[in-house]
Amino acid sequence: MLQSALPVDLVLPELTSALARSSNAVLVAPPGAGKTTRVPLAVLEEPWMAGKKILMLEPRRMAARSAAHYMASSLGEKVGGTVGYRVRMDSQTSKHTRIEVITEGILTRMLQTDPSLEEAGIVIFDEFHERSLQADLGLALCLEAQRVLREDLRLLVMSATIEAKPVASLMGGAPVIISEGKRYPVETRYYPRQGAAEQLAQHTVRVIKHAIAHDSGDILVFLPGEGEIRRVQGLLLSSGLPDAEVLPLYGALSQEAQEKALARGAAGKRKIVLSTSIAETSLTVEGVHVVIDAGLMRVPRFSPRTGMSRLETVQVSAASAEQRRGRAGRLGPGVCYRLWTEEQQQQLEPSGKPEMMETDLAPLMLELAAWGTHDPAQLSFLDQPPEGAVNQAVELLQLLGAMDKSGQLSIHGRKMAEQPLHPRLSHMVLRAMEHEERLGVLACDLAVLLAERDVLRWQQKDAAEADIVLRLQVLRAAGHEGETAFRGGLAEMKAAKRLVQEASRLKRSFGLQQALSDGSYDHLSGVLLAYAYPDRVGMPRRSGGAGLQLSGGRGAVLQPVQPLSAAPMLAAAELDDTGTAGRIRLAAWLEPAELERYFADSIKETRSVFWDAQSGTVRARLYRTFGSLILQERTLARPDPQEVAAALMEAVRTEGLDILPWNKTAVAYRQRLAFLHQADASWPDVSDEALLERLDDWLLPFLDGLGSRNDLQRLQVQQALEALVPWDKRQRLNEGAPTHCTVPSGSRIPVDYSDPSSPVVAVRLQELFGLHTTPLIGFGRMPVTLHLLSPASRPVQVTRDLASFWRNTYHEVKKDLKGRYPKHYWPDDPLTAVPTNRVRPRQQG
Structure with missing residues (x-):
């Protein structure tokens, strides 16, 4: 009934x-x-x-x-x-x-x-x-x-x-x-901390004692996590509460302890339940009339930047706060103490974010692949998962060998999907079992340890050693009645024994019989963690800097005063993602020889011929790598000449064309080509952008035998540029862009093409007497810009219309020049005068 x-x-x-x-x-x-x-x-x-x-x-x-x-x-x-x-x-x-x-x-x-x-x-x-x-x-x-x-x-x-x-x-x-439900009135009281110095645990205990003194009924306290629950419980017990029973409530507790917290309290004693958000909706805690809410909760957050998840303490949403408040009004009128201000209440987010938007999506993408699709958009989700997290999950599954590049599930991936584990952990156990059953047993023990809260969690995080082998020892101690090989109390031992039971069930699901690993394979824990976290294998930085380089490309640091600090390599299972180098929380020692043996298929051997800008030389190296880690490096004595030339071209692209020996002849040749290209696009483009884009066409054939910055100084750049000019155009180059212009005095004056839109001939005025019009270049289509100079080669006038200068400006210029240079020849009619490059024409001297 x-x-x-x-x-x-x-x-x-x-x-x-x-x-x-x-x-x-x-x-x-x-x-x-x-x-x-x-x-x-x-x-x-x-x-x-x-x-x-x-x-x-x-x-x-x-x-x-x-x-x-x-x-x-x-x-x-x-x-x-x-x-x-x-x-x-x-x-x-x-x-x-x-x-x-x-x-x-x-x-x-x-x-x-x-x-x-x-x-x-x-x-x-x-x-x-x-x-x-x-x-x-x-x-x-x-x-x-x-x-x-x-x-x-x-x-x-x-x-x-x-x-x-x-x-x-x-x-x-x-x-x-x-269903509207039956709700009794709940009075809401706001009790913020007394100054920034008051800790959450102290603040919570103060409000609990106030509620004991002023309100009736059992008390349900919401705290963000197990650590805060333990601190508040310790403070309450040490302060002496003879008429109260303090009970924790969180997921890692034994079933017996959980049921005790949910049941009605002992007669004559007030029950104080210290709970995580687990009691927010799904569970009914009997006898509660008072709720004290710290307004915080711990949620997993996935970082696409690092590919790692972390637990983060956040403020509850307004919806969660209201649900917690409602717990005080189930049996009758109640009271809710909120440990924040009314102003902060108004600033709470209306509701929490779906886990889909903030978590590691590798399990989801493996499930979808097993279902027969690799695109979440093909299914009816209330919120579609973020594209970046989906892509990162697919990359991880491909790294683990669960699927191919097209998203199709492999046989190994199908086996992974059949297990109730994160893909990393199921991959680890399956790979371990391929080697030996006892290694599979160890992998199952590790999987349980990694899937649950740290069995050494009662220790301070900064003090706890990161070595996962210590956790294996705790697990084995809990598997033997009466042994207490760690400093935890009865509650910790019960939690560890629960993990032993889960490990046994996991082994049975994989068809393994042995209850617990015996320690003989503990030295291979690093190998197994590397299977699960191939992107988190670390080794000291080659540069000698602090910290470790991880195979996934990130940096990491390890607390220095512990045995793992001396490891030549390690595999990290847990690390935070703060800053550029996360702190390693959980890892195992890994020997290089073990990596070589168990990951031979993942170690790549690559040749690299590259430009070393510091030494100005092409270097040739042979690398053996695991992900981003360089396991071995040696010099290649005889690199491929084509690879050397390609490295030199990369140096030119990186450092620019100025790395080449541009002498005056080469510069002038390039400027002449630029002038012709501007007038006629069929001539080659010699701009920086065009030359860098076509290095293969003009530079590559002339790099044979060169290998350094000094070698490049032997390069004939003009000869290389000539490779861009077709033979027929090469024959007409001097016609369209002559290097010199012969003036009436008989002098050959160089043409300056530094401005391709306006080539310049700088010539003394007296050498142009008798010349009626401006000289033409560009196949007779463009007048040069004449820089007319004094006898001392000082600028006098600039013109592209010499005829106009003779008519309109010469006589004014002549007066000035005659005053400054009276010994020189200054005729009244420059068009009939004899040109000269001397003080006076020879026939008059």
Whole structure:
């Protein structure tokens, strides 16, 4: 029999009627309305179910177990009967189970095995407003399965706070049912910190003590993470609270500890539950009348810049803050203390970002490839994943050998997709098993350690050694009753024992029998981490600078006072992405010989012939590389002459044409060509841009035997430029762009082509007597610009119209010059006068 009425009961008839008429529906109900435990039972015997199963997705393992236990209890049964659950590495179901509460990754596995979900009548997505990656993926795959394979499959999205319209639209215009719920009034009090110096833990304890003194009922405190929970718990216990019971609540706790925090408190004692955001919606904490909210949560953020994820502490959204506040009003009037100001409340984001937009998409892209598509746009996602993160995920999967360049899944990738692990970790275990079963056992132990929180997390991060072998030792100690090989307390030992159990289940899924690795292969931990993180193999910088160079191209640093500091190489599993060099949090020693043995196929041998600007020489090297790491470098004694020439041309492109020996003859030749090209585009373009673009045509043939900046000084640049000029034009070059112009005095005056639009002839005025018009070049089409000089070669006049100068300007110029140079010949009629390059013409002297 169902227990006492809950608000959602009022809309159950409307919901079941909607599902009878339509394949899809959306239910919006606030926390505490009872949707998680009432809806599955209400639809179980609907005619359209036809004896099939209900699959209900929960975003967290704790919530899945809790919901299953509550529904089983309401039926008077134990979990595993009508109601069961399946979460990663744990399940309680039987052949009689018709309601399976599962975590979201389990649904994806089921869909990949049976895309039609033949045994399921309905899939319920609970707490969809959390917008986890797996929930978005699961809904997209179910919609596709419904469209192609199972028209009769029902889909129900349930949420506490979500804009129902976009979800309903995504589901083909599904009906929306709204449960108003029963809400008691909750008084909101704002209690910001007393100055910047007050720490979060101290501030929280102060408000808890205030609430104990002024308010009744149990207290639920929201803190960002396990570390803050431990600090607040320690302060409360040390201050002495005889009438209170302080209980932590977070995902890494044992099931027993979680259930104790959720259950009603002991008689005569007030319960103070210190929780992460896990208690925000999915779970009901009995007896709570007071909520204290630190306003913070810890979320994973993926950095496309580094290809790494990190946990980041952020402010909650306004929607999350309201859900937390609502926890105080489920049983009666309550109080919510917000540890920030009203002004800060107004600045909160309305809702949180979908995990799809901020997480590592490698698991998603592997699932899509296993489904048969490599383009997320082909499926119905509420938000399409960011293109940059998609591309980076595909690159990683190709690096791991999971897919080819076209996006097709390989046999190895198919095996990876079958495992409930991140692609990096499944790749690591599969590669380890190819070598030896005992190495596969070690890989499974490492996979569990890497998939969960650090078993040495109670230590200060800066003090904890990064060596993952220490964590393996903790795991083995926890696997033997009575051993305590680390400084953690009972809670830490229980958490480690839970990891031992998960490791055992993981090994069974891979067909391995050994319980725990025995330590004999620990020295190969670096090899296994390198399989999982081939982009994070590190070695000391070759330049001798501080830190390490990683195979993915980034830099990294390691806390210096620890054994791993002496490692010739290491493989990093965890590092932050702050700055240009992330700090390594978790790694393993790696010997170069081990890299050579296990990664022989990934080590590349490349020749490099390049220009060394510092020495001004072409260098030739042979490199053996792993990613961006240079494992070995040696000089090539006899590089290919063509590669040397190509390196020289690259030097010219990099340093510019000035690196070549441009003597006066070569400069003048280039200027003449530039003049002709400006007048007629059929002549070669010799601008910097054009010459650099056509180096192969004119420079390359003349680089044979050259290899340095000094060698280049032997180059005949004019001869090289002549290669650009066709033979017929070469014969006419002097006709179109003569090097000199012969003037009436008989002198050959050079033509200056430095300005191709206006070539210049600079000549003393007396040498032009008798010349009626300006000399022409450019095949008789362009007058030169005459710079008329005094007898001392000083500029007197500039003209391109000599006839006009004789008529209009000469007589004024003559007066001036005659005054300054009285001994020189200054005739009245320059057109009939005898030209001279002397003081006076010879016949008059």
